[in-house]
Amino acid sequence: MKSHFDVVVAGFGPSGAVAAGLLGSLGINALCVDQSRTVYDKPRAIAVDHEIMRVFQGMGVVDRIAEHVAVFPPSEYYGVDGQLIKRIDTVPKPYPLGYTPTMVFTQPPVEAALREHAGSYDCVEISLGTELVSFREEPDGVVNVDLRDDGGVARRVTCAYLIGCDGASSTVRTQLGIEYEDLEFDEPWLVVDVRVNEQGIEKLPKVAIQYCEPSRPCTYIVGPGGHRRWEIMLLDGEDPREMQQDQQVWKLLGRWLTPDDGALWRAASYRFHALVAKEWRRGRVFIAGDAAHQQPPFIGQGMCQGVRDVVNLVWKFDAVLRGSANASLLDTYQTERSAHVRQLTTRIKDLGRLICERNPIAARERDARLLREAGGVIRTVTRQEIVPGLVDGLLSASAHAANGTLFPQPRVVHGDAHALLDTVVGDGWRIITLGNEPASSHVREVVQRLGAQLVRLETDGDPHHAVADGVRPAVVELDGVLTGWFDRYRCAGAIVRPDHYVYGVAENATALERELAQLEATLHG
Known part of the structure; x- marks a missing residue:
């Protein structure tokens, strides 16, 4: 050894x-x-x-x-009187990273x-x-x-x-x-996983649900196949060990299922912390x-x-x-x-406090506020709006909204087939340029020292066509995801880290050269 x-x-x-x-x-x-x-x-x-x-x-x-x-299906939040007060779902297709955003x-x-x-x-x-x-x-x-x-x-x-x-x-x-460091969230919950049979599946909601009910807040999640999960808040005076016993678990699940509808897989009590x-x-x-x-x-x-x-x-x-x-x-x-x-x-803790409100008066005020803020029509919030990007660290000193965001992974034409971008260009350092923007000899030298890929995104054209400078392979995307990204951030080049976060962007070849020089100096400083 x-x-x-x-x-x-x-x-x-x-x-x-x-x-x-x-x-x-x-x-x-x-x-x-x-x-x-x-x-x-x-x-x-x-x-x-x-x-x-x-x-x-x-x-x-x-x-x-x-x-x-x-x-992962949509998550619907229901308030004190059973009314829909909030909805969370995924962004629509074409998916920015090539996969359903939440699974x-x-x-x-x-x-x-x-x-x-x-x-x-x-x-x-x-x-x-x-x-x-x-x-x-x-x-x-x-x-x-x-x-x-x-x-x-x-x-x-x-x-x-x-x-x-x-x-x-x-x-x-x-x-x-x-x-x-305690971020001040500490609540006792019971997590129950059930292998539900076909009879049980027919009884259950097809979407995930947050029951924001003061009497006992509860989460219901639709897992793969017959896997279903409940996260059930424990009340004052309830013994966590006793509540995870089969008899008690089935009492809690009685709102949805009976023992004839499936088999308990796991029941475990936790304190949810931050x-x-x-x-x-x-x-x-x-x-x-x-x-x-x-x-x-x-x-x-x-x-x-x-x-x-x-x-x-x-x-x-x-x-x-x-x-x-x-x-x-x-x-x-x-x-x-x-x-x-x-x-x-x-952000998760804020959601948790919304879900875990035990005071009926405060819960009704919460429901009314959410409905009022939505203008009476529930707006669907995407889960990806909740997950932040990077705000500090190895990012360009040139402030830009794209810095620290996840770089998209569109479907691209590759040979005679379609593939996701990383499959074609790899997942180390990548410098992606839009259209005909040239790459200087200095940029190529830095790219070589980084061991990076220098890739040209074509908005249309023949994906088999080699770029004139003989350095950058060309890719043609299928759904306009990257083209839309470059347009939204008003840039013509992006420097992408091995973990897919954007280090920095450039509006032209001169700016790209400057950004890469800064990156190299930072890495070796």
């Missing part, structure tokens, strides 16, 4: 498995450890969005998990596929049944990591970087002494996923946030380890992810 790794990942849940898979795809020597030898056989996360599906696409696992993923999934088989993918790389070692006991960063920059397997055998390894993806009770965070770590990094040790943050589940972003964490971190590890960026690039991890998590958690 190896004794030294570039990266050690503690935890092999979704975040850890994605981290290990991404590290493997980049050829980075990594070790991933987890105390459990098996995937937890019950669902916890249930929602995934188009940004994360795009990550799974880049990893090559989308087809493998497709049967376990389904479209539901069944976690155990999807997590198993992510684990299998991570283990397919020769440069990644997976050590299950293994506990991270302790770690220590030495003055020379190496992290010593002490491990022990479930047979009691000890092992010491060293690494350049350690990531704690080891959950809400994270050993890594605890040993670092990092505290959570917590964010005060630090995400201490030297060469980082935390990600639930180790770094916890949030209420009201738009299903918990797992998505953890995947965003490791995607943000892994490409930066790669750049630093290869010498294409200064180690200070890693400082942007906390800057970017902490701000994003705080902003999104605050």
Whole structure:
């Protein structure tokens, strides 16, 4: 067995498995450890969005998990007297990132596929049944990591970087002494998953519903196939342990189902929290996923946030380890992810407070206010309006509305077939230019040093046609998504990071040269 790794990942849940898979795809020597030898056989996360599906696409696992993923239907919010007060849905087609913006999934088989993918790389070692006991960063920059397997055998390894993806009770965070900041949301809920049969499916709503009822707020979610979830608020005086017993669960579900309509899969009581770590990094040790943050589940972003964490971190590890960026690039991890998590958690918390109002008078005032603000006609809010972009970190100093947004992934013509953009041009650094805007020799040199792709978007024409300068392949999109994006942001070029966020944009070739020079100086500064 190896004794030294570039990266050690503690935890092999979704975040850890994605981290290990991404590290493997980049050829980075990594070790991933987890105390459990098996995937937890019950669902916890249930929602995934188009940004994360795009990550799974880049990893090559989308087809493998497709049967376990389904479209997330609209969410309808009903008030005190059963009236519709709010509606959340997805943006219409053509979808900006190539996938339905929000989906539901069944976690155990999807997590198993992510684990299998991570283990397919020769440069990644997976050590299950293994506990991270302790770690220590030495003055020379190496992290010593002490491990022990479930047979009691000890092992010491060293690494350049350690990531704690080891959950809400994270050993890594605890040993670092990092505290959570409480964003002031703490409510007791019962989460119930049921495998519903055909008879039961016919009884149930076809859309997701938030029952904003003061007597007992409740969420109903339509999962893939016969999977249905209820999140039910517990009332004062109810014992969480007792309420998760089968007899009590079926009493709570009696509004919708009887035991003849399906089988209980899971019933677990939780306290829904809004917590964010005060630090995400201490030297060469980082935390990600639930180790770094916890949030209420009201738009299903918990797992998505953890995947965003490791995607943000892994490409930066790669750049630093290869010498294409200064180690200070890693400082942007906390800057970017902490701000994003705080902003999104605050928005989710606001939704939660709307849902969880227990005072009947205040709830009626809430209903009247929402209906008044909607002008009597409920406006559909898209879930993507709730999820923010990046506001700080590795972004162009030239302020622009496009900076920090997710760059679209349209369908493009590729040879004789249609494909999504990333499939054609890759997912590292990309510089996308619109139409005939030329690229200077200096731009090409910087692009080469970045290991980037320089791509020309044709608004029409022959996709087989090579660009005159012989450098940039041309792509022709099918649905006008990118053309509309360039028009909306009034630019002719975009610099896109490996995690698909826009670093900066340019209105012409001169501005593009300036932006790339600034980027290179920042990476090597």
